[in-house]
Amino acid sequence: MSNGSEAGSGVYVSALDLFSIGVGPSSSHTVGPMRAGLDFRNRLRDAGQFDSVTRFRCRLEGSLAATGVGHGTPDAVIAGLRGYEPESVDPGVVHGNWTRLYAGEVLDIDHVPLSRDDIEFAPLSRHGGHPNAMMLIAEHAGSILATETYLSIGGGFIRRLGEEPGAGTTGTQLKHRYRNMAELLALTHFETDPTTVIPAQTFPADAGTERTTFPSCRRTIAEIAWEDEVALHGADPAVQGLDAIWQTMRECIERGLSSEGTLPGGLKVRRRAAAGWRSLLSQGVSRNSVDALSMYALAVNEENAAGGRVVTAPTNGAAGVLPAVLYGACVEEDFPTDTIRTFLLTATAVGSIFKANASISGAEAGCQAEVGSACAMAAAGLTAIRGGTPEQIENAAEIAIEHHLGLTCDPVGGLVQIPCIERNAIAGATAVAASRLALLGDGRHVVPLDVTIETMRQTGADMSERYKETSRAGLAVNVVEC
Structure with missing residues (x-):
């Protein structure tokens, strides 16, 4: 695992790579x-x-x-x-x-x-x-x-043996250079030229709408990520890619909410999202409630377990957390485009730091690296679209990962079903709670996100291999397969 890139380089991984469209279950x-x-x-x-x-x-x-x-x-x-x-x-x-x-x-x-x-x-x-x-x-x-x-x-990333283990997308094509959250936060304080004009929206959704910035004006994490996306892909491909990612996430949730039956594999796990969703609708529960969010997460991970089309977020085993939080936050507003993109880009910047300085792989660091990082990314994105400052975004991500430290990867039967599916629902609720806690504060907190990420890396290094996606310990050996 890399502890970051060399001085002067960046760790940013394009949203189009970190959120890759693929198939389940892993x-x-x-x-x-x-x-x-x-x-x-x-x-x-x-x-x-x-x-x-x-x-x-x-x-x-x-x-x-x-x-x-x-x-x-x-x-x-x-x-x-x-x-x-x-x-x-x-x-x-x-x-x-x-x-x-x-x-x-x-x-x-x-x-x-x-x-x-x-x-x-x-x-x-x-x-x-x-x-x-x-x-x-x-x-x-x-x-x-x-x-x-x-x-x-x-996360679907591969490397040929002998290649450099580059932590992410590095090189001259990136506009910004940061190795960790502290350096990213410093970029948000960058003072711009008072004559500079940038889009009123973070993205070119409304052409011609502009605002003038002044030396005291701060950029958001999403704006910084957007500038890297444009440098890597160009504005139009970046927008099209982000929108395709969200469209696939949304379709996965809605497909899962209407699919019944038993998941493949010997565990005979029943799909629960569709029945649970019908029950919530009959009770008149709000579509942005935590109960509804849990069904969104179950829907995604049941689709993943069935081998369907999903988006790594940042992995398939954790694919339900971020889409569920985003869907729940925006469903009542009919999914505003700029809000969706702000969420995804903020989450991408945070996820890139996890990937560079620790891991997003359950086989490397346990489920803390998968569901834990997904929870942190979702909490960061949610805080951003709710108007949080960069410091509050960092705080939300730190709270989210802190309470996943030490989580093992112990899939029963080697299937991404038990406990993986439910873990996504619980992590989605945790992301919402972390965001709320951060927004109630002013962004000041004791433990930096970078320290927590390093702690996760150390914990993963110390964790027995039996608890890293090998199904040789934990629930994987204590649950009788029927």
Whole structure:
């Protein structure tokens, strides 16, 4: 894990990357391996070797092997090798291939046969000490053509072994350089040229509307993030990307609120969001209540557990927290565009700091890194759209993560169902409470967010590997699978 980038660089990860559109049930075990398979395929194509391949082999190590079947990892690798992208693939195309292989079928990848023996599971292996590693091998007539080892580092991000472990998007394309929350807060105090004119809205939603800034004027965290997005992508692609992210989040919630049945896997977990939502509607409960928010979170994570289309926020296992808080905050106002973007960009800036200085991966640091960081991001975004100062935003994020420290990742049966689904609902309520507490204060607080993030990193480093997405401790071994 990185403790930040070198002096002068930035840690900001584009919202279009941190909130990536993909499929369930896991960003590190499904989305990441699919991207690895696709990257390997493309490298073979670029080298002119793809048509010479007569055999593919895959070795899954660590957590990818320990809980890979339950997370759909073999299915995802196969989909990537076939050329599918997580952002656009039909979820129905991805799942079920390992079941067929396990039953003895032989699958086809561009006329290359793939059998069960071509996928190896090595749960006790750690490539370079990393908990999520996978090796892909292409052969021709028994000789190795190419091989690559990939690390799935959380949130759907991957890194080839030997590449620099850059914490996020760095380089000259970023407009701002900050390594932590303290430096980001300092940027909000930056005094601008009194002749500078910036959009009245944070985003170019209403062309021509302007306001003049003065030396005493402060920029918001969302404005700083927006400037980085524009530097990385340009204004129009950034707006389109943010809107697509929100649209996918919203569709996921609304799809989950109307879906019934039992989730896949041996636990026979019933979907509860739809029935719970109907019950709340019959009682006349407000659509922005904490009860409603809990159903929104359940809806997302039930869709994720079913292998549906979701947005990593910042991971699939924690995908319900942030959309639920945002949906609940804006549903009564019919989802104002600028509010949505402000929320997402504020959350992105905070999430980037978590990713750079600690982790967002359950396999690296336990569930505190997934649900905990999602809760902090949601609390920050909510505080921003409720008019909070940068200091109040930091306070809200700190409160949220502080009360997730030490949370283990112990999925029962290796499935992203128990306790993952309910954890998202609880974390959503915690994010709202953290925001309210912060807004009742003036932003002054004792423990900085940076200290809490470092504490999370240390706690994750000290945590037994058995509690990091391996299903070898905690609820995973104490709950009887029926």
